[in-house]
Amino acid sequence: MKYQTKRKALILLADGTIFYGKAVGDKEGTAFGEVCFNTGMTGYQEIFTDPSYFGQLMVTTNAHIGNYGTQEDEIESDSVKIAGLICKNFSYDYSRPAADQSLKEFLDKNNLFAISDVDTRALVSYIRDHGAMNAVISTDVNDIEALKLKLKAVPSMEGLELASSVSTKEPYFVGNVDAKFKIAALDIGIKKNILRNLAKRNAYIKVFPYDASYAEMKAFSPDGYFISNGPGDPEPLQQAIQTASDIIANDETLFGICLGHQVIALANGVSTYKMHNGHRGINHPVMNLVTGKGEITSQNHGFAINREETEANENLEITHVHLNDKTVAGIKMKHKNVFSVQYHPEASPGPHDAEYLFDHFFEMIQKKVY
Template sequence: MSYYKRDKRAWLVLSDGSVFEGYNFGCEGTTIGEIVFTTGMTGYQEVLTDPSYYGQIVLQTYPLIGNYGINSDDMESEKSWVNGYITKEWCEEPSNFRNAKNINEFMIEQDKIGIWDVDTRAITRIIREHGTMNGAITTESFENNKEELLEKIRAFKVVDPVQAVTRKNKGWYYSQVNRANHVALIDYGYKHNIRRMLLRLGCNVTVMPANTTIEEIRTLNPDGIMLSNGPGDPAENVQIIENLKDFINYGKPIFGICLGHQLLALALGGETFKLKYGHRGMNQPVKDVTMDRVFITSQNHGYAVVSESIPEAVGQVTHFNLNDGTCEGIEYKNIHAFTVQFHPEASAGPNDTGYLFEKFTNLMERGQQGCL
């Protein structure tokens, strides 16, 4: 890939044959991925560095992206995982006291291809009406080989995404406000703010690879297990689901977020399905039926748990999405586990659903006192 030129043309090609012409930013070249849209007005840096977007070309529905720049504090992982980026406009001269570079410089640094000055509303409507589809961003002429490009687009598939984004070795992080809780955070593509929330609450955290076994958990002897977010179809993670059955029998408190929520449901006999275009953004209304309260949540997922697949004897649906009624949270019976589909660490409220982390730490402390 080569570097950005201000007047370089670029094209977005959808798998249905639609073509949108715009301008290139970031690097030049061709990239293929699953096109999804996210509705957040802010949080673009978190989007670009969230491993859950692995293999996807992300469209921002908010028209101006990059106006507060890029900084080192808001990274949700060490790098960007998106396959491409689509915006209406991007800001060349951001204004913020934390700004270190603009979004174009970040895209070049991360070797990512972007397109701007396209009709993002029209593209979003296509996805909403027809569902998530593959596409390509290219700065290369394809007039003579459009069919060849379309074949590649239609054949694209995200393969083993969790294995691609998970860490390979354990990582240890120590809280400055120690409440003596030790959490094993299983990394299916975790966002760093999950770790930050646990540290803030006085938990020491060991981040472990996705394929961690019960033998490794027993050796670590944590007070609780956190199942992180991550990319892809949860049902494809067959061995991870088997490992989770062992974690359940281990008896320590478990808290799952997003993919972790889906994986635990599958481990306990539930089912998942693919949403038409997913939930991505910071404005998803979720009702907590146990509190009889509605929260505005941050979400990023393309699959959901089938509520009816969780038997009453196994668990209770505690949260549901007010837009489409899908399952957003489960509390399990006879085991010390609960999960949510949304991201309580992402500060959408800004901190409304942070109570779930407190609930997890309280469960661990009760376990230390022999009260579980």
């Protein structure tokens, strides 16, 4: 379906800068969030449903979005998690035979407001120079002062706890109940493909809410523990940090990804900080310092752990480094079966260079348990 007349729309950044575009479809709308960009050429459906993006206005740098439609199996959670979409060219038609519906139908079903016809190169360049910040996208182009007042009331991502907004409310199970391994996973924004990667390695997983204690997880009698990715600032997640500390203190096998990586660092006394504009894309280069091999990785995070504090911590070793800016991309504890990475080995979307980390997790479990 094509729309001949498009409503005017704008992007108003927290510093007062304005970019203009047109509303996708024919509806009016307004959405607030932290503006960020993803450089992936494919995988928009997985990105839009990734809980790690909760509360963010997503700018896609690829020139065309929607051209291959959407497919029911290509989601990472039960709904769209981004706050709004900003793109250059929005394709109302799609050409992939395997698609279930158009991206427009998918976004309408999830009640997501999107704008297109934006000079995304100029917008991304501005964000790169001035950093991620709150913004509003809206068709209410004639009352900018009112939008500015509403935007001022939107809380900063720094200090914002969002895991409770995306975590499961009740525990649930994934995989074969007769599987060889049992994994207790702390859901602070978990992606479905992480659970698929655990399950296909002969694991039965019990997924726990973000505020579950070590005692609650231990009652499942798991062979290993996992802390997921997720949105927001890690430092307010005091219960998750305590749970990680208890898991570590009891010599359990533990693996963390992204927000889970930051939680494990905080449990070891290493602080985190908000990055200038974060890492979001599917071609981020990482060096594995243990093997000396490079990896192309999928990344999605706006916070990182302090490198100087990590290097000074006698219990930690840096295992992976981001080659673009030398930020810490992976750590392990020297005398514990604990490790974590600041990227997505399950990819989805992205390369599979780092999928070996799941194998490493189960190798650690097997050496300790069997």
